[in-house]
Amino acid sequence: xxxxxxxxxxxxxxxxxxxxxxxxxxxxxxxxxxxxxxxxxxxxxxxxxxxxxxxxxxxxxxxxxxxxxxxxxxxxxxxxxxxxxxxxxxxxxxxxxxxxxxxxxxxxxxxxxxxxxxxxxxxxxxxxxxxxxxxxxxxxxxxxxxxxxxxxxxxxxxxxxxxxxxxxxxxxxxxxxxxxxxxxxxxxxxxxxxxxxxxxxxxxxxxxxxxxxxxxxxxxxxxxxxxxxxxxxxxxxxxxxxxxxxxxxxxxxxxxxxxxxxxxxxxxxxxxxxxxxxxxxxxxxxxxxxxxxxxxxxxxxxxxxxxxxxxxxxxxxxxxxxxxxxxxxxxxxxxxxxxxxxxxxxxxxxxxxxxxxxxxxxxxxxxxxxxxxxxxxxxxxxxxxxxxxxxxxxxxxxxxxxxxxxxxxxx
Numbered sequence: 001x002x003x004x005x006x007x008x009x010x011x012x013x014x015x016x017x018x019x020x021x022x023x024x025x026x027x028x029x030x031x032x033x034x035x036x037x038x039x040x041x042x043x044x045x046x047x048x049x050x051x052x053x054x055x056x057x058x059x060x061x062x063x064x065x066x067x068x069x070x071x072x073x074x075x076x077x078x079x080x081x082x083x084x085x086x087x088x089x090x091x092x093x094x095x096x097x098x099x100x101x102x103x104x105x106x107x108x109x110x111x112x113x114x115x116x117x118x119x120x121x122x123x124x125x126x127x128x129x130x131x132x133x134x135x136x137x138x139x140x141x142x143x144x145x146x147x148x149x150x151x152x153x154x155x156x157x158x159x160x161x162x163x164x165x166x167x168x169x170x171x172x173x174x175x176x177x178x179x180x181x182x183x184x185x186x187x188x189x190x191x192x193x194x195x196x197x198x199x200x201x202x203x204x205x206x207x208x209x210x211x212x213x214x215x216x217x218x219x220x221x222x223x224x225x226x227x228x229x230x231x232x233x234x235x236x237x238x239x240x241x242x243x244x245x246x247x248x249x250x251x252x253x254x255x256x257x258x259x260x261x262x263x264x265x266x267x268x269x270x271x272x273x274x275x276x277x278x279x280x281x282x283x284x285x286x287x288x289x290x291x292x293x294x295x296x297x298x299x300x301x302x303x304x305x306x307x308x309x310x311x312x313x314x315x316x317x318x319x320x321x322x323x324x325x326x327x328x329x330x331x332x333x334x335x336x337x338x339x340x341x342x343x344x345x346x347x348x349x350x351x352x353x354x355x356x357x358x359x360x361x362x363x364x365x366x367x368x369x370x371x372x373x374x375x376x377x378x379x380x381x382x383x384x385x386x387x388x389x390x391x392x393x394x395x396x397x398x399x400x401x402x403x404x405x406x407x408x409x410x411x
Contacts, residue, residue, distance in 0.1 A: 038080050038082060045064045046126055047328075062317075068332060094122075095122070114126065142196070145163045146195070160376075174211050190245045228259075229262075251275065260289045300365070338359075387402050
């Protein structure tokens, strides 16, 4: 073998050794790469997706899942190395005790936080159960002020409670009535039997007489209720100027339809947290029954492109853009902001981040977030009215998309 041949072979040998070493280094590095992938952050989504509250619970779940999908698609939680949010789904079955049991399961699965649980009664139970384990719990819809009135440091409600909503609803009703020459003087309140409806009705019954309205009757109904004939017959005999319903979707629709069938057409149907009054589903399916109905309820800022973009996305899925959808969606985004600022999936750190939140990246008419005893102080409702088979904002003026029609036409 010549000196040149030996030189060539030595060169090939060195290259083979280097290639083998590089390959081995790659194999050794692979587990390190895998270890560098951030662990997903488990988020409990707890809603009543079966039972009499199923429609609203399913809407909440859809809104929350859309938010998680968007957050994950745009980089996850950057402060945690791009960690994805992993939903852990729970069904409260429209029962508070089942909701509490679902929290136990979520704790065992290691959720960092919970978003839910739509109804006031269920939220009262789930927040209490979550408090035992220090699980941060963001209430997406439940309006009873008892939820945030118990000193639970794990509980945060992003939307307004029924105390603030009722106060604003009455102030706007007075302004509406005065602008029309005070045609309405008497009121009948119809409410569902649980914490939400009863609490709202009690506030209305107390405050309306101080603002010049006579409360003729306060009628409570069960959940579910299949027949409103007797209640509407009583309404017909009392002939109130205003009917104020406070109930969930199915009962609201049935009440409104029964009123129209029985020819009961007051000067106004002015809902306070009406379960269907500001629902595109109600307007689409029963436009004549929904026409001119007013509501003081959760609503989005119609001036914000993000709110309109989410509406397009929701409707493209064949769903209705209801308050359940966008409140749950924004509650998840609030949690994502807290995770970013906490830089941790530790429950205590998340609670601290929520308690000091000043998040203003939402599309609700709230301003920057500020929690006091778990309640977002800037949260407020808007007044809407069904006009021209659409839902328009009528109060306050800075958000208004239409002028109110009151009294409503009798025909």
